[in-house]
Amino acid sequence: MRLRALLETDALGLRLLGGEEELDRTVRGVMTTDLRDPSRYLSGGELVLTGLAWRREPEDSERFVRILAEAQVAGLAAGEAELGSVPEDLVLACARHRLPLFSVVEDVAFASITEYVVRRVSGERAGDLAAVVDRHRRLMTSGPAGGGPEVVLDLLASDLDLPAWVLSATGRRIAVPTVAASGGPAAAGPGGAGTVGSGGAPELPAAVRARLAGEHLAAQRSGRRGTHRVTAADGATYSLFPIRSSGQGPAGSGDVRETVLSDWLLVVGADAGDWPEERLDLLHGVTQLIAVERDRRDAARTVRRRLAQEVLELVQSGAPPAEVAARLRVAAPVLLPGLGTAPHWQVVVARVEWEGGASPAPGGPVTQSLLEEVLVDPEATGPEPSDRIAVAHTGDEAVALVPLPAPADGPAAAPAGGPPSGAGADTGGDTGAGGGAAERAYGFEAGIHADALLAAVREPLSRGLDGDGRLTLGVSASVQSAEGLRGALEEARHARRVAAARPGRVCAAGHQELASHVLLLPFVPDDVRRAFTARLLDPLHDYDRRHRAELIPTLEAFLDCDGSWTRCAARLHLHVNTLRYRVGRIEQLTGRDLARLEDKVDFFLALRMS
Numbered sequence: 001m002r003l004r005a006l007l008e009t010d011a012l013g014l015r016l017l018g019g020e021e022e023l024d025r026t027v028r029g030v031m032t033t034d035l036r037d038p039s040r041y042l043s044g045g046e047l048v049l050t051g052l053a054w055r056r057e058p059e060d061s062e063r064f065v066r067i068l069a070e071a072q073v074a075g076l077a078a079g080e081a082e083l084g085s086v087p088e089d090l091v092l093a094c095a096r097h098r099l100p101l102f103s104v105v106e107d108v109a110f111a112s113i114t115e116y117v118v119r120r121v122s123g124e125r126a127g128d129l130a131a132v133v134d135r136h137r138r139l140m141t142s143g144p145a146g147g148g149p150e151v152v153l154d155l156l157a158s159d160l161d162l163p164a165w166v167l168s169a170t171g172r173r174i175a176v177p178t179v180a181a182s183g184g185p186a187a188a189g190p191g192g193a194g195t196v197g198s199g200g201a202p203e204l205p206a207a208v209r210a211r212l213a214g215e216h217l218a219a220q221r222s223g224r225r226g227t228h229r230v231t232a233a234d235g236a237t238y239s240l241f242p243i244r245s246s247g248q249g250p251a252g253s254g255d256v257r258e259t260v261l262s263d264w265l266l267v268v269g270a271d272a273g274d275w276p277e278e279r280l281d282l283l284h285g286v287t288q289l290i291a292v293e294r295d296r297r298d299a300a301r302t303v304r305r306r307l308a309q310e311v312l313e314l315v316q317s318g319a320p321p322a323e324v325a326a327r328l329r330v331a332a333p334v335l336l337p338g339l340g341t342a343p344h345w346q347v348v349v350a351r352v353e354w355e356g357g358a359s360p361a362p363g364g365p366v367t368q369s370l371l372e373e374v375l376v377d378p379e380a381t382g383p384e385p386s387d388r389i390a391v392a393h394t395g396d397e398a399v400a401l402v403p404l405p406a407p408a409d410g411p412a413a414a415p416a417g418g419p420p421s422g423a424g425a426d427t428g429g430d431t432g433a434g435g436g437a438a439e440r441a442y443g444f445e446a447g448i449h450a451d452a453l454l455a456a457v458r459e460p461l462s463r464g465l466d467g468d469g470r471l472t473l474g475v476s477a478s479v480q481s482a483e484g485l486r487g488a489l490e491e492a493r494h495a496r497r498v499a500a501a502r503p504g505r506v507c508a509a510g511h512q513e514l515a516s517h518v519l520l521l522p523f524v525p526d527d528v529r530r531a532f533t534a535r536l537l538d539p540l541h542d543y544d545r546r547h548r549a550e551l552i553p554t555l556e557a558f559l560d561c562d563g564s565w566t567r568c569a570a571r572l573h574l575h576v577n578t579l580r581y582r583v584g585r586i587e588q589l590t591g592r593d594l595a596r597l598e599d600k601v602d603f604f605l606a607l608r609m610s
Contacts, residue, residue: 001027001120003047003075003100012116013108014077017091019100025074030117032110036064042071047117049110051079058089065093075100077113149175149290156268156286163269166243166290168373169217169261169464170457171209175290204267208232210459212267216240217464220260227272227280239272240265243287243294261352261464261471262369264294301372307331308390308401315486316394325482331390332403345485346447347476348375348400349492351500355468364393370471371398374457375448397496399489404447404478450475450495450510462505472499473508529609536606539589551589554582558594559604 004023028045034053166175474496476488499509
């Protein structure tokens with residue numbers, strides 16, 4: 001708004017005392033202060049309201065006005081309640097610094113002026129931004145993208161002082177602003193929800209992103225409508241706006257479960273609970289604008305999906321390795337542009353299952369979209385890392401072909417912008433060379449690791465699946481040629497079945513577990529597990545409850561120390577004789593001998609199954 005608009009409303013009780021030639025200045029905000037030096041709280045363009053409590057002598061006016069002028073405020077409004085009138089020394093100081101000066105009559109509250117200015121400024125900014133958003137929408141829907149969602153986020157930051165981010169359902173940053181808003185969580189301290197990153201744009205810590213994504217998924221699954229507000233651990237409040245695809249779900253039935261696990265969301269660093277309808281409509285328009293870009297990027301995945309589907313069908317049909325290798329050579333340049341040789345590959349199999357009631361069908365396309373996101377490093381920003389992952393689907397499962405640069409390619413073979421797999425493809429060791437920042441952050445030694453994959457997505461996706469859904473993932477070892485691809489697929493599928501036998505909404509298993517007793521335990525029937533563990537461990541539990549003897553912890557430590565008396569005694573801070581007494585009591589209660597390998601194995605398995 002213009003400064004002269006303050007004189008158009010008699011109810012404000014403002015009288016111009018000087019600076020008429022400066023009334024076309026733009027007012028960007030309002031601030032009330034009686035500090036002698038308020039410069040640290042000024043950013044320029046404010047209307048400053050003061051009760052003159054800072055003035056103790058005439059010389060104070062010159063110093064106060066000079067501070068305001070240097071901060072480039074729009075104008076000064078002084079209340080008459082403190083001194084009865086605005087002193088002449090303040091009028092002269094404002095004239096010298098060409099600062100417009102108003103007087104405020106005693107019966108008008110500063111709050112009334114503040115409310116008027118904020119309402120006018122917010123309304124005009126929203127109107128200006130709405131016009132810009134409308135132009136941007138026309139650009140994106142009728143031709144090449146107008147800069148992507150980052151442009152819209154920058155508009156929100158610069159025109160409405162709203163820090164905003166676009167996140168995936170796993171909490172990954174799809175788009176971040178490149179400029180910082182003047183308020184909101186961006187002003188928080190280091191390490192908090194408002195940490196400022198490179199370029200001055202605010203960042204969201206991983207824990208906050210996971211929490212927001214989880215809250216969004218829970219709200220969508222429960223059918224709650226409207227804007228969802230979340231208060232983070234540091235007290236910052238965020239408003240969540242779903243970004244819905246312009247089409248229906250993968251299967252076309254419109255079931256919310258088809259899209260909620262792979263939808264994006266717009267996070268705004270402000271409490272939208274008391275926003276007027278006009279501003280809420282504007283933010284919903286922003287989500288529609290970003291959805292257009294989402295649909296465009298989804299369409300770009302068609303080629304990669306088709307390549308993956310062709311390879312999967314060849315492998316499953318038992319095609320000759322030479323034919324599969326030829327298809328892989330076609331896929332490699334699309335997934336890893338610039339590589340001179342075909343990479344190694346890992347296979348990841350995923351399945352989403354729903355309990356009871358009607359389920360989206362088929363489940364493969366649903367899982368396909370989700371797996372494309374799950375396999376991207378959560379610390380990677382933007383959609384591009386997922387452009388190097390090919391995901392096909394068959395029946396109710398999705399199958400991902402994840403390329404890893406071959407060892408001979410070296411560190412320079414990795415494409416610019418991040419690792420090929422995103423979700424921790426380490427190019428060191430037997431599966432590749434080098435390793436970028438994302439690989440080092442994940443700490444993987446041999447490509448994608450199931451545990452790290454699970455840790456990255458378990459929290460938010462568990463909220464989205466809560467009640468009736470499960471996601472299970474299986475990860476193969478890396479293979480160097482087409483001959484090994486069929487085995488990798490079967491290995492990944494077997495690992496997924498191991499994961500499916502575990503409790504939890506989101507479970508994963510890797511190839512490392514397929515050569516361990518861990519592979520066998522999930523498939524032991526529940527009644528057999530209970531009988532086996534009860535026979536061996538119940539006498540020890542009962543004895544511990546009656547005598548507080550800690551026989552179970554002693555047994556666990558003894559087995560973990562490979563039966564070494566000295567190491568186990570040191571770990572438990574016991575005398576060796578005390579340890580021998582406890583182990584003897586265990587043998588007496590169970591009728592077993594811990595010197596025998598067979599009995600050690602039985603105890604070990606019983607503890608693992610309990």
